[in-house]
Amino acid sequence: MNNSINISLQNVVALGVGNEGRDIISIIINEYKFSNVRYLHFEEEEEEEEEEEEDLQEFHIPFKGERTYVYGKKHNIHVNNEFDKREMKDLFCQIDPTCIIVLCLAEPISQSVLELVYESTFNLLIRIPFKFENSHNYKNALTWVELLKNRNRTILFNADRYSSLVKPVDLASLYHQMIHGQAATLAISLKLFPSEEETILFPISFLFRERNVFIFEPEHFLFSKLDFCKKIDSIINQLNSGILRKIKVKAKEAPNCSLYFINNETAPDLIIVLFLLYLFHKPYNLDNSHFWGKDAIPLKKLIDKSKFNNASMNLKIITYGFSYLKRALIHNYNFNNIEYNLNLLIDEYILEFKKYHRNEEFKSSLTTYNQFII
Numbered sequence: 001m002n003n004s005i006n007i008s009l010q011n012v013v014a015l016g017v018g019n020e021g022r023d024i025i026s027i028i029i030n031e032y033k034f035s036n037v038r039y040l041h042f043e044e045e046e047e048e049e050e051e052e053e054e055d056l057q058e059f060h061i062p063f064k065g066e067r068t069y070v071y072g073k074k075h076n077i078h079v080n081n082e083f084d085k086r087e088m089k090d091l092f093c094q095i096d097p098t099c100i101i102v103l104c105l106a107e108p109i110s111q112s113v114l115e116l117v118y119e120s121t122f123n124l125l126i127r128i129p130f131k132f133e134n135s136h137n138y139k140n141a142l143t144w145v146e147l148l149k150n151r152n153r154t155i156l157f158n159a160d161r162y163s164s165l166v167k168p169v170d171l172a173s174l175y176h177q178m179i180h181g182q183a184a185t186l187a188i189s190l191k192l193f194p195s196e197e198e199t200i201l202f203p204i205s206f207l208f209r210e211r212n213v214f215i216f217e218p219e220h221f222l223f224s225k226l227d228f229c230k231k232i233d234s235i236i237n238q239l240n241s242g243i244l245r246k247i248k249v250k251a252k253e254a255p256n257c258s259l260y261f262i263n264n265e266t267a268p269d270l271i272i273v274l275f276l277l278y279l280f281h282k283p284y285n286l287d288n289s290h291f292w293g294k295d296a297i298p299l300k301k302l303i304d305k306s307k308f309n310n311a312s313m314n315l316k317i318i319t320y321g322f323s324y325l326k327r328a329l330i331h332n333y334n335f336n337n338i339e340y341n342l343n344l345l346i347d348e349y350i351l352e353f354k355k356y357h358r359n360e361e362f363k364s365s366l367t368t369y370n371q372f373i374i
Contacts, residue, residue, distance in 0.1 A: 013096070015037070017110050017113050018040075019104075024102050031183070032255050034190065039061065041062070111141070118147070121153065124148075127159055130160055154368075177359075196356065203350070207284050212260065213260070215262060239338050239345075246350050247269050248269060250266045276342060278300075279325070291315060299318075302315060303318070
């Protein structure tokens with residue numbers, strides 16, 4: 001191990017192991033803007049892999065060894081050859097004993113590392129793999145899970161449990177969510193945010209900012225067409241009477257950017273406010289609100305029936321709601337009065353944003369054996 005790596009290891013507070021550990025550390029570096037981290041992986045032999053990781057090279061701790069693919073060259077389907085446990089043990093002796101080590105037990109290198117650090121004081125963040133990822137590694141992982149129940153400073157993330165809670169989600173989206181959830185867990189443990197959740201009041205004009213993007217996930221909408229129409233009536237009545245004082249929004253905020261994943265419980269409220277801004281020609285860009293699924297659909301396209309006829313059942317609720325709102329404004333209310341009251345509220349701090357960094361499904365898939373000691 002060269003001197004530059006030895007020196008850098010002294011201040012490392014988090015170490016990712018293997019492919020997945022590298023992906024999580026990449027998020028900590030690029031999105032959370034934190035650099036006292038490294039990832040441990042075998043020395044890369046292929047030029048293509050070297051090019052992909054060029055921006056992370058300074059954070060890479062290369063380790064001698066090879067990956068032999070058992071049946072085809074696929075992600076994580078490999079075994080370790082020439083793994084020098086003595087050299088690996090020497091490497092971990094150079095790292096602060098309270099460092100957080102991130103492991104995915106679908107990867108043989110993570111299981112090999114776990115053998116060396118199990119009895120140490122390191123904090124461990126470990127993903128239990130899916131059953132299908134690698135049957136041999138999965139059986140070994142279950143053995144480790146039983147042993148880890150007796151270990152302090154350990155957090156286990158159960159991939160199968162998380163998958164069952166967020167269905168239906170395709171595998172690529174699921175991996176994206178898991179990686180970002182583990183990165184958020186790591187960031188919280190490193191105290192990179194002030195708290196797990198925070199509530200902030202914004203004026204409605206907050207929605208006008210071009211850099212703010214709001215993401216809705218209609219596959220998980222729980223409200224019916226009737227529920228949505230009742231909510232529309234409630235908000236319009238309050239607006240017409242001049243008593244609308246608060247719109248509550250829960251959102252998962254992406255780190256260091258203005259991307260908000262809107263919680264489905266409060267999605268109807270925000271969608272109705274966006275409808276009103278659009279109908280009364282306020283400077284809100286509907287292209288900044290997207291409904292995610294198989295395709296990203298901007299809200300502006302969704303409410304135009306002539307351009308979007310193949311909506312899913314949940315998306316049709318949104319389309320119907322927009323038509324319902326327009327009819328209600330024309331036939332049941334004083335249009336000018338509602339516009340006047342909306343104008344009065346534009347700069348009022350009535351948007352109550354409750355921002356959080358991990359969804360409830362992810363937190364429900366974690367098992368903690370005593371808190372980390374950092």
